[in-house]
Amino acid sequence: MIYEASAFAIILFIAFVIAVLGISKYFASRTTSSKGYYAAGGTIHWGVNGIAFAGDYLSAASFLGICGMIAFQGYDGFLYSIGYLAGWVVALFVVAEPLKKSGKYTFTDALDNRFNSKAIQLMAAISTLIVSICYLIPQMVGAGALVKPLLGMPHWVGVILVGGIVIFIVATAGMASTTYVQFIKGGLLIVFSTVLTICLFANGFKLKPGDEYHVLKSMDATVSGGTVTAVADAAYKVAGHNADKGLVKLEKDGVNTWWQVSSKDGKAVVKEALSATVLANGDKLYNGAPQEDRKFFQVGAMSKIIVDGKEVEKTGPVGPFKFLATVDQGEVLRFKKNKIKDGDNSVTVWTQNPTSGKKLMRPGVKFKIDEGSTFMSKLNFVSLMIALFFGTSALPHILIRYYTVPSPKDARKSTIVAIASIGFFYILTLFMGLGAMTHGVLDLESSNMSAPLLAKFFGVALFAIISAIAFATVLGTVSGLIVAASGAVAHDLLSNFAGIEMSDAGQVKAGKISAIIVGIIAIILGILFKGMNVSFLVGLAFAVAASANLPAIMMVIFWKKTSAMGIACSIFVGMVTALGIILVSPSMWERYGLDPATAPIALNNPGIISIPLSFITLVVVSILMPSKDAKPMP
Amino acid sequence: MAGHGPASDWGEDKASDYKASLGIKLFIVYCIVYAGFVAINTVSPKTMGIIIFSGLNLACVYGFGLIILAIIMGVIYNSMCTAAEDRMNTPSGEGK
Numbered sequence: 001m002i003y004e005a006s007a008f009a010i011i012l013f014i015a016f017v018i019a020v021l022g023i024s025k026y027f028a029s030r031t032t033s034s035k036g037y038y039a040a041g042g043t044i045h046w047g048v049n050g051i052a053f054a055g056d057y058l059s060a061a062s063f064l065g066i067c068g069m070i071a072f073q074g075y076d077g078f079l080y081s082i083g084y085l086a087g088w089v090v091a092l093f094v095v096a097e098p099l100k101k102s103g104k105y106t107f108t109d110a111l112d113n114r115f116n117s118k119a120i121q122l123m124a125a126i127s128t129l130i131v132s133i134c135y136l137i138p139q140m141v142g143a144g145a146l147v148k149p150l151l152g153m154p155h156w157v158g159v160i161l162v163g164g165i166v167i168f169i170v171a172t173a174g175m176a177s178t179t180y181v182q183f184i185k186g187g188l189l190i191v192f193s194t195v196l197t198i199c200l201f202a203n204g205f206k207l208k209p210g211d212e213y214h215v216l217k218s219m220d221a222t223v224s225g226g227t228v229t230a231v232a233d234a235a236y237k238v239a240g241h242n243a244d245k246g247l248v249k250l251e252k253d254g255v256n257t258w259w260q261v262s263s264k265d266g267k268a269v270v271k272e273a274l275s276a277t278v279l280a281n282g283d284k285l286y287n288g289a290p291q292e293d294r295k296f297f298q299v300g301a302m303s304k305i306i307v308d309g310k311e312v313e314k315t316g317p318v319g320p321f322k323f324l325a326t327v328d329q330g331e332v333l334r335f336k337k338n339k340i341k342d343g344d345n346s347v348t349v350w351t352q353n354p355t356s357g358k359k360l361m362r363p364g365v366k367f368k369i370d371e372g373s374t375f376m377s378k379l380n381f382v383s384l385m386i387a388l389f390f391g392t393s394a395l396p397h398i399l400i401r402y403y404t405v406p407s408p409k410d411a412r413k414s415t416i417v418a419i420a421s422i423g424f425f426y427i428l429t430l431f432m433g434l435g436a437m438t439h440g441v442l443d444l445e446s447s448n449m450s451a452p453l454l455a456k457f458f459g460v461a462l463f464a465i466i467s468a469i470a471f472a473t474v475l476g477t478v479s480g481l482i483v484a485a486s487g488a489v490a491h492d493l494l495s496n497f498a499g500i501e502m503s504d505a506g507q508v509k510a511g512k513i514s515a516i517i518v519g520i521i522a523i524i525l526g527i528l529f530k531g532m533n534v535s536f537l538v539g540l541a542f543a544v545a546a547s548a549n550l551p552a553i554m555m556v557i558f559w560k561k562t563s564a565m566g567i568a569c570s571i572f573v574g575m576v577t578a579l580g581i582i583l584v585s586p587s588m589w590e591r592y593g594l595d596p597a598t599a600p601i602a603l604n605n606p607g608i609i610s611i612p613l614s615f616i617t618l619v620v621v622s623i624l625m626p627s628k629d630a631k632p633m634p
Numbered sequence: 635m636a637g638h639g640p641a642s643d644w645g646e647d648k649a650s651d652y653k654a655s656l657g658i659k660l661f662i663v664y665c666i667v668y669a670g671f672v673a674i675n676t677v678s679p680k681t682m683g684i685i686i687f688s689g690l691n692l693a694c695v696y697g698f699g700l701i702i703l704a705i706i707m708g709v710i711y712n713s714m715c716t717a718a719e720d721r722m723n724t725p726s727g728e729g730k
Contacts, residue, residue, distance in 0.1 A: 075682075075693050079697075081697075081701075082671070082700050082701065085700070085704060086664070086668050086704060089660075089661060089664045089668075089704050089707070092657075092708055093657035093658065093660050093661040093664070094658070094661055097650075097653065097654075321688040322689070324689065324690055325689025326689075328685075328690075329689065358691075361683070361691055362680070362693045363675045363682055363693060369675060369676055370679040370680065381672075381675070382672060382676055385672045409716075409719065412711075412715060415708070416705075416711075416712050419704055419705055419708045420708070423701040423705050426701055427698060427701055430694075430697075
C-alpha cells in the first residue's frame, strides 16, 4: 500500500533522534574507561536498569512482530508473548545472580571465570557474534518497515538510517548511552501502548470500523459450463479465470480486478478480492492500478458482532474482558493469500476468509496443532515454545545488562522490574493485535505495520508518537546488540583470546571500531531480509541462543564437574546444530525459492533437537576431558 | 591481559546457597505450569477454547495467568531473598 509522510511524525522523529544523539554525546564525554564503555561503570540504578531491560527486550519483534502476528493469525501470535515472558523466569531464578557474581563485561567472562580457557573464549565470542547478528536482522527489517509510513522513504533508506544512528550511539558512549536510551524508550513504549489500548476499549467494535473503511463488494454472477460468464453489474466484463483457486478477473474502465467465485443461498456470486500484480516488465499494480491510485485498501474488520446473543452493528465502549469476549463470540473478516500466474504476470490475490472468533481466540491458526496437524508440526510447536522459554536468559545483549548494576542484589531487583513491565506490555499486545485485526487498518503486504497503523486509526498524533517510539525501539535494541557484539570482538577475541596487549583506552577504541563493522553488517542483512515477519526471525535467534549458550550457562553454575572443553564443545554443537536445522528448514527453503515440502527436515524451530544435544555434549565431553586446574565453584 | 573477575567487589554472601535453592524450586514450579500450558496446546488445542469466566476462554486465562504468575513469583522470590540476606549477612555484607 502507499503511505503518506506526516509532518508531525517527521518533527517528532527528528526531535527524538536529536535527543538520543544528545544523550550519547553527553555520556561520551564521561566514558573513558573500558568498564565505562562495556558496563556503564557498573553504577546504573536497578530501577533504571529494569526498565532498560524492558527497552532491550521489547524490540521490534515484540511491538511490530507480535502485534502483526496476532492481527493476522489471532491467539497464535500471543503464544510468542507468553514464551518470551516465561523466559524471564529462567533469567531471574537461575541465571541473574550467579552470572553477575562471576562476570565482568561479557557473558564469556562468566563462563570462563573458573577456567581461563582459550577454547571457551573463542567459542563463546563466536556464539555471541552469531546470536547478535541473528537478532540484529529482524530489528533492521523492522526499521525498514517503519520508515515507509513514518517518513515516506523506502525500506533500504530506513535500514541505513537506523544503522547510521546506532553506530553513532554505540561508537560514542557504549553501554552508558545505550542504557539511558533504552530506559526512555522502554518507558515510553509501555505508556503509549497503554494509551492505544485504552483508545481501543473506548472505541469498541463496529462492522464498519471507520468512515474511510472500504466495504468490499459482492455481485450475483452467471455461471455457464462451470465458469463465470457475466456479473450483475454490466459495467464489469469477464477478462480471465483461475479455476484452480476459484478466481475470476473482471475488467471495468480499463482496470482489471480479481474476484472470488462463491455461492450464496444457492446462487453464484463473486466477491471482491485484493490483488498485487507484478508485470513482466517488473512494474507492480495494486487492484489493477498503479500504487499511487490508492486502490489497495486497508482491511480487517468484524463481519459479525454478537452482544448478549444478538447480532449488532456496534458495541460501544468495552472493558478488557468484554473486548476479548466480543472477538470470541463474533466473526472476523480475514484474508487468504493465493499466488497465481496470469499470462506473464505474477499475481498475489487475497480472498475474503471470514473466520469465527472462537477459532482465532485459541491456538491453531498459525501453528498446525489442530486440524491438519502432524506429529512433526506439533513437535515444531513444542520446539518453538522450548526455545522461547530458554532463549531469553541466553541472549548476549540481555546478559551484559547484569554487569551495569553494582551488585547481585541489584541484578535480581532489576530483573523483577523487567518482568513486571515486560509482562504488562505483553498483555497489551493481545489487545493491540486484535484491535488491528478488527479496525480496518491492516496492510496485507506487511504484518509488521499493524500496530503503528492501528495508532493511525486514532489520529496522526498517536501514530506519530507510536511510530517514533517504535523507531526508537529498533534504535535501542540494535544499540544493545552492537555493544554485545563489539564486546565479543574487542574484549573476548582480541584482548582475551588473541592476547593482544591493549591499554584501557585501546580496548575502548577496539570496541568502537568493532561496533562500526558489526553495524555495517547489520545494515546489509537488514536490506536482504526485507519482508519477513520480525517475530518469526527473532524466534530463530532465540533458538540459536538457547542451543548455544544456555546449556553452558546452566551447567557452569550448577555442575561442578563442568569442564572448559565441555563448555566449548557444547556451544559449538548447539550453535552448529541450530543453525544447520534452520538453514535446511521449510521456512528457509521457501526463502530460497524452493518448495517448502521438499525441505530435508520438517522442523522450522530447531530447539527440541539442538538444546538437548548441546547439554549431552557438555556432559559427555566434561566427563571425558575434565579440567584439572579449574577454580572451585563460588 | 586478564579479562576475568567480577565487575564490582562485594562481601561474602552467606545467603547464596539459600537463594540458589529457592530459585531452583520456584523455577521447577513455573516449569511445570508452563509445560502444562504447552501440553494442552499441543495435545488438545480445542480445550483452550472452553469459556472459563466472563466470556474468557482457557487460552486467555492460562496465558494471562502465566504472565501474572511470573510477576507474583518474582516478587515473592525477591522478598524471601532480601529477608534471607538481612538475616544471614553481617551489616558489611553483600547488598548492604
